[in-house]
Amino acid sequence: MKIKKSIPLIDQHDKNFMYGGKFGGNFIPETLKKPIDDLTKLFEKLRKDKKFLKERDYYFKSYIGVPTPFIKLENLTSHLGGAQIYAKVVSEANGGAHKIYNATVHCLIAKKAGKKFIVGDTGAGYAGKMLSMAAKKFGLKCKIFMGAKDIKRQRPNVQAMKKNGAIIVPVTTGSQTLVDAVSECMRYWVSNCDTTHMCVGSTVGPNIFIKICAWSTAQISRELFKQVKEEFGEIPKKMKLLNCVGGGSSAMGFWNEFMDTDAEFIGIEAGGPKSSKLHAAPLTNGSKIGILHGAAQYVIQDKEGQIGSTDSISAGLDYPGISPLHCFLKDTHRARYTSVYDEDALKAYQLVSKLENISPSLEPSHAFYEAIRLAPKLKSSEIIIVNSCGDSLKDKDIIKQKLGSYIR
Amino acid sequence: MKSKIAIAFKNCKKEKRTALITYTVAGDNTKSNSLKILNAISKHADILELGFPHNTPIADGGQIQGSSHRALRNGIKLNDIFNIVKKFKVYNPNKPLIMMGYFNLIYQSGENKFLKNCKASGVDGLIVVDLPYPENKNFAKKCKKKSIDFIQLLSPTTSNDRMKKIIKDSHNMIYYISMLSTTGGKLKVSPKKILQNYNKIKRINRKKNIVIGFGITNKTIASLKKADGLVVGSQLCKTITNSLKKRLNTAKVLDKMVYNLRKKII
Numbered sequence: 001m002k003i004k005k006s007i008p009l010i011d012q013h014d015k016n017f018m019y020g021g022k023f024g025g026n027f028i029p030e031t032l033k034k035p036i037d038d039l040t041k042l043f044e045k046l047r048k049d050k051k052f053l054k055e056r057d058y059y060f061k062s063y064i065g066v067p068t069p070f071i072k073l074e075n076l077t078s079h080l081g082g083a084q085i086y087a088k089v090v091s092e093a094n095g096g097a098h099k100i101y102n103a104t105v106h107c108l109i110a111k112k113a114g115k116k117f118i119v120g121d122t123g124a125g126y127a128g129k130m131l132s133m134a135a136k137k138f139g140l141k142c143k144i145f146m147g148a149k150d151i152k153r154q155r156p157n158v159q160a161m162k163k164n165g166a167i168i169v170p171v172t173t174g175s176q177t178l179v180d181a182v183s184e185c186m187r188y189w190v191s192n193c194d195t196t197h198m199c200v201g202s203t204v205g206p207n208i209f210i211k212i213c214a215w216s217t218a219q220i221s222r223e224l225f226k227q228v229k230e231e232f233g234e235i236p237k238k239m240k241l242l243n244c245v246g247g248g249s250s251a252m253g254f255w256n257e258f259m260d261t262d263a264e265f266i267g268i269e270a271g272g273p274k275s276s277k278l279h280a281a282p283l284t285n286g287s288k289i290g291i292l293h294g295a296a297q298y299v300i301q302d303k304e305g306q307i308g309s310t311d312s313i314s315a316g317l318d319y320p321g322i323s324p325l326h327c328f329l330k331d332t333h334r335a336r337y338t339s340v341y342d343e344d345a346l347k348a349y350q351l352v353s354k355l356e357n358i359s360p361s362l363e364p365s366h367a368f369y370e371a372i373r374l375a376p377k378l379k380s381s382e383i384i385i386v387n388s389c390g391d392s393l394k395d396k397d398i399i400k401q402k403l404g405s406y407i408r
Numbered sequence: 409m410k411s412k413i414a415i416a417f418k419n420c421k422k423e424k425r426t427a428l429i430t431y432t433v434a435g436d437n438t439k440s441n442s443l444k445i446l447n448a449i450s451k452h453a454d455i456l457e458l459g460f461p462h463n464t465p466i467a468d469g470g471q472i473q474g475s476s477h478r479a480l481r482n483g484i485k486l487n488d489i490f491n492i493v494k495k496f497k498v499y500n501p502n503k504p505l506i507m508m509g510y511f512n513l514i515y516q517s518g519e520n521k522f523l524k525n526c527k528a529s530g531v532d533g534l535i536v537v538d539l540p541y542p543e544n545k546n547f548a549k550k551c552k553k554k555s556i557d558f559i560q561l562l563s564p565t566t567s568n569d570r571m572k573k574i575i576k577d578s579h580n581m582i583y584y585i586s587m588l589s590t591t592g593g594k595l596k597v598s599p600k601k602i603l604q605n606y607n608k609i610k611r612i613n614r615k616k617n618i619v620i621g622f623g624i625t626n627k628t629i630a631s632l633k634k635a636d637g638l639v640v641g642s643q644l645c646k647t648i649t650n651s652l653k654k655r656l657n658t659a660k661v662l663d664k665m666v667y668n669l670r671k672k673i674i
Contacts, residue, residue, distance in 0.1 A: 030561040033565065179464065289515075292512070
């Protein structure tokens with residue numbers, strides 16, 4: 001299994017849409033074959049269409065507000081000693097997280113497909129919030145599927161969705177988190193695929209959704225590539241790009257343009273509470289390949305193939321599977337993956353918020369903890385860049401409850 | 409040896425009636441109860457579908473999810489399911505039984521081992537909801553080698569070209585999904601329209617046995633009885649849910665219900 005140079009990673013699949021012959025594919029009910037074929041054809045056309053690209057770039061600039069800042073975390077760097085720590089502050093994008101790229105592109109595609117309704121899943125509520133925002137902007141009616149447990153723990157984003165006029169459908173089956181929200185959303189699409197466009201909130205699901213999502217978030221590394229060159233005059237030889245991974249959409253976007261460089265990729269999964277055996281880290285903990293939401297991937301499951309329970313303080317990472325693209329990156333050794341416990345993510349949130357002008361949400365706080373762990377062991381000539389892909393504001397309730405107070 | 413599924417359709421055609429196909433979930437609500445249900449309804453049904461439950465189903469509605477959830481909560485495993493089939497076949501050796509479920513369970517068990525277990529327990533056919541054509545070609549071939557019918561699915565979104573290819577590679581039975589819906593949805597397309605689509609499929613190959621499923625209940629079944637076969641699933645699962653609530657004997661209730669369904673189509 002090998003990654004090919006100068007071909008976008010999303011296009012390195014075989015005729016069955018599998019990466020490395022093992023990951024991804026389209027394990028879908030017959031009813032979805034045609035809508036997915038149609039969407040695949042439409043997307044292939046649009047991504048080559050200069051007019052569409054211009055439109056995308058226009059909205060990315062005027063609506064999302066790209067480029068997002070690339071800043072040095074001077075205080076954190078001197079506090080830790082060792083590697084130079086930088087952050088790509090993607091949380092400065094409109095709406096406060098990377099999910100806006102995928103949401104915007106999906107709405108543009110839905111318009112081209114002549115669809116008036118759009119549905120999506122959400123865990124942390126960001127994907128849902130952004131989709132509801134973009135839907136409002138582009139005049140689409142929007143429905144968001146969200147686990148009942150997540151509705152409780154991500155209140156600010158739920159309020160935002162309501163404000164944007166989206167209908168929130170609480171999902172009360174199974175664990176009542178992201179995994180069930182995605183299932184319920186796919187079931188809804190099976191019943192309404194003739195009138196409705198579906199947006200999968202991360203680089204998971206049937207192949208075309210992985211492609212659209214990674215293609216959209218790639219904006220992050222397109223601008224970061226330039227910013228890094230401006231800052232250092234070149235792409236540094238010893239540079240680590242740290243990103244949290246749940247479904248893996250922000251990491252894919254953060255790494256994409258650096259695929260053929262020497263940059264080291266480190267993905268940080270959710271290790272769950274220290275005292276619990278449950279986690280959301282299928283790559284770190286050696287989960288076996290299975291089928292989840294239409295794609296083959298490493299997934300937390302039992303021997304028989306029933307999808308396993310997960311636990312994480314961060315709703316956005318609380319997912320038993322992982323993008324087939326990350327499985328591919330892991331098996332080709334292009335990226336390495338590790339996990340961080342809930343408690344340590346909280347510590348990282350606290351330290352970064354105290355020392356710096358940014359306040360990462362619990363998802364990127366997992367990646368910041370890894371940076372804090374690594375930096376002191378590295379030379380000052382080495383660079384660490386963390387994707388700060390979400391803002392802590394949405395986690396205010398959880399943080400207050402766990403730490404007693406909230407700072408930002 | 410001729411496929412028991414093919415024989416069942418042949419017998420129904422002789423009697424000039426549609427085949428009645430039921431779907432229940434293995435282990436709902438217990439292993440022994442689901443076997444009792446199979447034994448009871450097999451008196452009136454021509455073919456039995458037995459679901460092997462998965463906890464992340466992407467094409468099932470609330471009723472079948474409920475049944476699957478009950479079965480899994482009671483600890484049902486694949487081996488138990490094969491045992492249920494084996495026990496059922498001791499008393500009903502000629503009644504065709506089709507196992508239906510999601511691919512991950514087959515994938516984890518290994519395709520070959522899964523098929524070996526199917527064969528050993530007497531499974532006659534397989535429906536895999538999330539393994540569409542052409543991805544299922546290889547597995548379907550393996551099924552055929554073991555004389556197990558792999559049942560292809562067609563839906564209102566299936567294009568003509570695709571239909572022809574799927575039908576060409578199909579075995580003794582094809583399942584037509586009546587409408588865009590998960591299982592158990594309300595019939596939102598007129599029976600006339602469904603039969604029009606059904607006839608379109610029949611015209612491609614008259615010899616194939618086409619059954620219609622999704623949205624079929626005691627209220628809608630009579631209107632579709634021109635089809636080769638009709639599948640009732642969610643309504644049975646719903647009836648199990650209700651009879652458990654009322655603490656009734658589920659096998660008896662289902663026995664009566666399937667008897668009544670059959671009366672509506674002869």
